[in-house]
Amino acid sequence: MTETNVPAGLRYTAEHEWVERTGPTSVRVGITDFAQDALGDVVFVQLPAVDDAVESGESFAEVESTKSVSDIYGPLEGTVAEVNGELETTPELVNSDPYGSGxxxxxxxxxxxxxDAALAETLDADGYRAAIDG
Incomplete structure (x- = not known):
């Protein structure tokens, strides 16, 4: 079994999303290496529109793989400021670079x-690693 990549500088949810603070009031969100590996080959990603509301714990996107369709849950409450348009034509970036271009x-x-309060409720890398190794 390969070692799951869990970068130290990110925050994580129990639903396998990662969260990276990109500014005082903004975060970039993706799915973890563990999640993309469990999904298999990603063939389609359905993202919300810019300005859509995201509710903490509610589905806001879907990732479809050759195995299944999985909901992506809001790690916190906010508004979509940007979507990764590259995933429309290259959804496999979620597999090849989940913490970068995916x-x-x-x-x-x-x-x-x-x-600050929302991030405090997420897991650090050690906490997430313990959750998936459980």
Whole structure:
């Protein structure tokens, strides 16, 4: 079995999304190496539109693989500021570079303290590694 890549600088959810703070009130979101490996070959990614609301714990996107279709859940509450348009024509980026060019969306949050509180509820790399090794 290959070692799952869990970068230290990111935050993680129990639903296998990663969250990277990109500004005082914004985060980039994607699915983890563990999730993309479990999905298999990604063939389609359905993303929300810019300005769509994202609710914490609610489905906001779908990733379709040769095995199944999986919901992607909001890691926090906010508004979609940017979507990764490359995934429309190259969905396999989710498999080949889940923490880089395979990112899904950028979400803007109401204010810095709201984002701080939301990130505090996510897992660090050690916590996520413990969850998936469980």
């Amino acid at each position: 990112w899904l969306v950028v979400i803007d949050v109401a204010d810095e303290s709201t984002l």
